[in-house]
Amino acid sequence: MKIVVLVKQVPDSGADRNLRSDDNTVDRASASNVINEMDEYAIEEALRLQEAHGGEVVILTVGPDRATESIRKALSMGPDSAVHVVDDALHGSCAVATSKVLAAAIAQQGADLVICGAESTDGRVQVLPHMIAERLGIAALTGARKLTVDGTSLTIERQTDEGYEVVTASTPALVSVWDTINDPRYPSFKGIMAAKKKPLQTLSLGDLGIAAGEVGFDGATSTVVEHSKRPPRQAGNKIDAGDDGGSKLVEYLASEKFV
Amino acid sequence: MAEVLVVVEASQGVAKKVTLEMLTLARTLGDVSAVVLGGSAAALADKLGEFGASKIYAAEGEDLDGYLVAGKATVLAALIQRVSPAAVLLASSQEGKEIAGRVAVKLDNGLLTDVVALDADGVGTQVVFAGSTIVKSKVSKGLPIVTVRPNSLTPTPAPATPSVEQVEVALTDKDKLAKVVERKVEAKGARPELAEASIVVSGGRGVGSADNFKLVEELADLLGGAVGASRAAVDSGFYPHQFQVGQTGKTVSPQLYVALGISGAIQHRAGMQTSKTIIAVNKDAEAPIFELADFGVVGDLFKVVPQAAEEIRKRK
Numbered sequence: 385m386k387i388v389v390l391v392k393q394v395p396d397s398g399a400d401r402n403l404r405s406d407d408n409t410v411d412r413a414s415a416s417n418v419i420n421e422m423d424e425y426a427i428e429e430a431l432r433l434q435e436a437h438g439g440e441v442v443i444l445t446v447g448p449d450r451a452t453e454s455i456r457k458a459l460s461m462g463p464d465s466a467v468h469v470v471d472d473a474l475h476g477s478c479a480v481a482t483s484k485v486l487a488a489a490i491a492q493q494g495a496d497l498v499i500c501g502a503e504s505t506d507g508r509v510q511v512l513p514h515m516i517a518e519r520l521g522i523a524a525l526t527g528a529r530k531l532t533v534d535g536t537s538l539t540i541e542r543q544t545d546e547g548y549e550v551v552t553a554s555t556p557a558l559v560s561v562w563d564t565i566n567d568p569r570y571p572s573f574k575g576i577m578a579a580k581k582k583p584l585q586t587l588s589l590g591d592l593g594i595a596a597g598e599v600g601f602d603g604a605t606s607t608v609v610e611h612s613k614r615p616p617r618q619a620g621n622k623i624d625a626g627d628d629g630g631s632k633l634v635e636y637l638a639s640e641k642f643v
Numbered sequence: 644m645a646e647v648l649v650v651v652e653a654s655q656g657v658a659k660k661v662t663l664e665m666l667t668l669a670r671t672l673g674d675v676s677a678v679v680l681g682g683s684a685a686a687l688a689d690k691l692g693e694f695g696a697s698k699i700y701a702a703e704g705e706d707l708d709g710y711l712v713a714g715k716a717t718v719l720a721a722l723i724q725r726v727s728p729a730a731v732l733l734a735s736s737q738e739g740k741e742i743a744g745r746v747a748v749k750l751d752n753g754l755l756t757d758v759v760a761l762d763a764d765g766v767g768t769q770v771v772f773a774g775s776t777i778v779k780s781k782v783s784k785g786l787p788i789v790t791v792r793p794n795s796l797t798p799t800p801a802p803a804t805p806s807v808e809q810v811e812v813a814l815t816d817k818d819k820l821a822k823v824v825e826r827k828v829e830a831k832g833a834r835p836e837l838a839e840a841s842i843v844v845s846g847g848r849g850v851g852s853a854d855n856f857k858l859v860e861e862l863a864d865l866l867g868g869a870v871g872a873s874r875a876a877v878d879s880g881f882y883p884h885q886f887q888v889g890q891t892g893k894t895v896s897p898q899l900y901v902a903l904g905i906s907g908a909i910q911h912r913a914g915m916q917t918s919k920t921i922i923a924v925n926k927d928a929e930a931p932i933f934e935l936a937d938f939g940v941v942g943d944l945f946k947v948v949p950q951a952a953e954e955i956r957k958r959k
Contacts, residue, residue, distance in 0.1 A: 397890055398909050401772040408778075421891065479754070480747050505890055506772075509756045510737065511744030514712065518748045523820035524711065527737055529884065542711075543885055545736070545836055546654060547829035551711055553821045563891050564877075564884040605753030605784035609766055614777050617916065617935040622928075625942020630950025633922065634958070636938045640920055642842065642866060642899050643955050 385439035385533075385555070387430045388493050389463065390486065390500035390512075392420040393447050393454040397505040407601075408608035409476055410506055412448065419454045422501025424461070425561050428568040430499050431462045433533055440464050442493060446474065446485050452584070459579035460571035466582065467493065471589045473596035478606050479507075481599040483515035488592040491520060497538075498558040502527055513560040523553030526560040645673040645729030649696070650719065650742065652734040653679075656686045660839040661734045663798035665791050666694040670801060672763060673729045676700060677805070678722065680715040680742070681707035688805060695801040702810040706819065712738055714818035716745030722810060723750065728786065730765065735790040736838070743790050752785030759795040759896075761787070773890065773909060774916030793838045794896045829883065835869050837886055842868030842899045843918070845888055847911070848875035849904020849925060849944060856882050858948050859903055865955045871895065871915075873905045889914035903944050907932025924948065 395401045395415035402411040430441045443458045443466035445451050455466045469489055477485070490498055503510040517524035525531075528540035529548065538557055542549040543564070571579070589596060597603055623632060637643045647669040652659045662677075669675040677696040679687060684701030691699055702718045719742060723731060731746075733739040735757045747754040758767035765787040769778045782788065837843065844866065846859035856870075863870045872882035874889050888895055890913040900918035905911055907923070907930055915921070916935065923936035924944045933939040940947050 510740045514741040514744045515748045518745045547827040550825040607783045609779040611778045619934050620937035622939035629940045629942045629947040631954050633951045634954040
């Protein structure tokens, strides 16, 4: 089984994140960039499947040159190789266009299974998995908190607001995962050393048969009009509980008409 | 006036609050038509009419209920092409976003997600990067397909008597690749749903154990709120993941958010920062949660919360 894992490099959600004032895109140059956290769970799930069933795990990233750091980090966990789609024309791409690029790259790889995080911590848009599946005409099992593979048959538990759904499909398919699905491994020293030598193929838009005008700002289907910093919340009244902290809390609730 | 489609989100035959919010928003944009994808439209008609739907498109049947979202997107895309609406609103839920994403690809159309406001020109407002940045954006290709975040506005009734039009469900094998074989409801009692609740009471690592979460639940029930949990609490096994609030969980924006034993790491703040009023109880006076709390109590939550619960009971 050939498994392609989608990995996105994102600005660290634990640090200050900004949009650029010149073109309204995510400021990646001044940010501390990391692997999208949810993608580490996708990598882990792929590696566990490989350990149980054999096959090959390939990392796929669309992003600027500096995303190479995150690709090497991903490889240090254990995947076999990586594909990096990098092209200046991609800057400013919307989700619809990005899904076109990812779908083309996945099709070229000939994956049996695509695993990705349910969402990224920067956009949190959550639409890419179904957009890709729509383009490829394959099953999308999204929002998995558990994945079971039996031959070509896949079963997930899909987290819902009410509980969960058991959903099945056959390969080829795409599975998106939440962070409840496993505990990702830490790269070992050996893994980090090995990652430096693993095959990393770089592709341009041309290699995927996509014209520059279909992506980036020219191909964007939505546009940011303006953005601004939201004023930070101000700290209010802070009291010591003493003996009547609970009563004071309820007094506050009453003053705000919550009780 | 132009027609605006609102894709109905319902749970067990009842329209969710976000649906009523979308109907209210849609009335500012044009004539409102509700679209029911799966389930039963008849059960929802009264409520949809009460909030201003003058028409209901009903697409029903096992082909929609028995498979994940692809078929719903196919039906919606066909409807959009047929009626050429001025805009399409969906809920910013997992399924709402998934349908929107597929429709955007099918129609090669832009989309906006997690919108908290939408003006008549189709410019949507989004709050991103853990509540730190406000973005205004619009669809530049095609019609506005927009997912609306729950609790973004107050739903108001505007009674109408909707006509119901059955919509043909014509699917292909590609729409039936992901089969739903079982739906499990995990008990949350009579509590409101987390993303839609006006009041949320959340517990963190400081709650200490799964058993102690009863304290969080008790306060939530007394206030008529939903229960949430921080990632630390969920990772420690104190409370199930679907109740996680934060960067890798739900984003909530209630009238009142009560944080019990939650330090307020950025991971958590990302999910609750836009709440109207925030109250925090924590024994660490330096906990970052106090930086955004309108009212903070520094102390032992095992003393403060039972006392507060008792006081609320007395006032009832």
